[in-house]
Amino acid sequence: MHILPPLDVAALAYFLLAWAGYAIAVERGPGSSTGLNARMHEYRDIWMRRALQRELRMVDAQIMAALQNGTAFFASTSLIAIGGGLTLLRATNEIQSVIENLQVGEAPTAAKWEIKAAGLILILVYAFFKFAWAYRLYNYVAIMLGAMPPASERTTIEAERHVLRTTRLFESAGRHFNRGQRAFFFALGYLGWFAGPWPLFISTTAVVVVMWRRQFASTAQRALTAEVPEKVKVPGAAPTISP
Numbered sequence: 001m002h003i004l005p006p007l008d009v010a011a012l013a014y015f016l017l018a019w020a021g022y023a024i025a026v027e028r029g030p031g032s033s034t035g036l037n038a039r040m041h042e043y044r045d046i047w048m049r050r051a052l053q054r055e056l057r058m059v060d061a062q063i064m065a066a067l068q069n070g071t072a073f074f075a076s077t078s079l080i081a082i083g084g085g086l087t088l089l090r091a092t093n094e095i096q097s098v099i100e101n102l103q104v105g106e107a108p109t110a111a112k113w114e115i116k117a118a119g120l121i122l123i124l125v126y127a128f129f130k131f132a133w134a135y136r137l138y139n140y141v142a143i144m145l146g147a148m149p150p151a152s153e154r155t156t157i158e159a160e161r162h163v164l165r166t167t168r169l170f171e172s173a174g175r176h177f178n179r180g181q182r183a184f185f186f187a188l189g190y191l192g193w194f195a196g197p198w199p200l201f202i203s204t205t206a207v208v209v210v211m212w213r214r215q216f217a218s219t220a221q222r223a224l225t226a227e228v229p230e231k232v233k234v235p236g237a238a239p240t241i242s243p
Contacts, residue, residue, distance in 0.1 A: 003111045011197035012119075015204045019186050022208055023179070026215055035215045037178055039224040044170045048145075048163050055151045064142045071135040071177055074184070078128035081187075085121040089114060116193055123187045130180030137173035144169060185211055 004012070026035055051060045092110045144166040149159040185207050192203030215221065 003109075003115065005197075007197045008112075008193075011193065011200040011204075015186070015190060015193070015200060018204050018208050019182075022211065023182065025212075026178075027175070031216065034221075034225065036218070036221045036224065037174070037215065039221070040174065041171050044174065045163075045167045048148075048167045048170065051145065052148060052154045052159060052163055053151055057145065057148070060145055061142070064138065064145060068135060068138045068142070071131055071138055074177075074180060075128060075131035075135055078124055078131055078180075078184075082121060082124045082128065085117060085124055089117040089121065092117075119193075120187060120190055123183055123190060127180045127183035127187070130176045130183065134173050134177035134180060137169060137176065141166060141170045141173055182211070 026032055026037060032038055047060075051057055054060070092113050144162070148162055148166070149156065153159050186204075189203040189207035190200070192199035192201075
């Protein structure tokens with residue numbers, strides 16, 4: 001006797017394929033270079049090059065601290081969510097009794113409920129490892145930023161190498177942070193499985209659509225890809241008088 005019915009297996013397979021397919025499309029797909037994440041990678045390179053030209057880099061250090069704090073918040077949130085998932089895993093009998101008393105549908109078997117809860121915990125553990133590694137990489141980037149050559153040596157080969165190393169490390173940190181956030185979003189879609197296989201189909205599709213729109217068709221993405229007009233009116237500039 002199979003623990004999971006064929007429809008549940010199909011819904012779970014759809015969920016995993018949607019996650020993997022979206023990740024590949026965002027990071028390596030044909031249109032990945034136009035996505036929001038790819039644009040921010042470009043601005044990471046611009047930031048490091050401009051930081052090299054500055055003699056005082058206190059603002060850069062403050063921005064880096066803000067990035068570290070945000071990553072630490074998500075990492076700690078992942079641990080709290082894992083604790084909640086473990087509670088679901090231990091409360092199988094109680095949850096079955098609640099569903100039977102509410103008469104909201106057929107109560108899942110203990111094995112089926114534990115598989116669903118274990119799957120949610122695995123997703124949250126994956127997210128924690130991504131956030132924790134991103135936090136550590138941001139620490140490394142902060143060290144590289146502190147070790148950046150002075151502005152007077154910005155034209156040397158060593159300064160160029162240092163910027164390239166820092167940028168690549170910075171991009172890796174951002175990539176792992178994005179993967180952790182992606183796991184959070186798909187964990188929300190995974191919650192649909194607790195209501196049944198069809199809700200999982202619907203919630204997974206909704207998550208992919210929302211994430212794809214924010215990555216490739218949001219106002220933030222359009223703002224980063226907007227064309228700059230040839231004539232830009234600068235505030236406070238003297239008006240041009242035609243002869």
